[in-house]
Amino acid sequence: MDISSICIVLFSSTLGLILRIYIQKNLNINIGFNIQNTSIVNFIASFVLGILVGINFTNNGILFFTGFLGSFSTFSSFVYQLFVLLQKRKFMHLFFHYIEVIIISFLFFYLGYYFMQIIK
Numbered sequence: 001m002d003i004s005s006i007c008i009v010l011f012s013s014t015l016g017l018i019l020r021i022y023i024q025k026n027l028n029i030n031i032g033f034n035i036q037n038t039s040i041v042n043f044i045a046s047f048v049l050g051i052l053v054g055i056n057f058t059n060n061g062i063l064f065f066t067g068f069l070g071s072f073s074t075f076s077s078f079v080y081q082l083f084v085l086l087q088k089r090k091f092m093h094l095f096f097h098y099i100e101v102i103i104i105s106f107l108f109f110y111l112g113y114y115f116m117q118i119i120k
Contacts, residue, residue, distance in 0.1 A: 009067035016071030038077040039101050045073030046105040050112025054120075 023044075024037040052065055078101055085094035 008063045012064040012067035013071035016068040046108040047112040050109035054113040054116025
């Protein structure tokens with residue numbers, strides 16, 4: 001990996017981190033039940049990843065979006081939320097939160113991918 005590739009990943013991961021923190025601090029969505037802001041970020045990242053897979057993104061673009069999406073979405077926050085629910089012995093919430101994030105994230109990924117297939 002050359003220095004320009006490192007700079008692209010560094011810059012894009014910084015942008016992803018800033019956007020994730022902004023959304024987690026400022027976006028509150030209530031659709032009848034509590035959606036964690038981390039989940040919203042993961043849904044957005046899954047959609048964008050689906051779009052990128054749908055258009056076969058390559059070269060420096062993939063470095064940019066790897067850094068951006070890797071910093072923007074956060075698996076460790078998802079795992080921590082599951083751990084907190086486990087500690088609080090809220091097993092049903094834990095189960096449904098797990099299912100919610102995995103299934104909805106996949107649906108958003110597929111929606112992004114499908115959207116790009118329609119446009120092509």
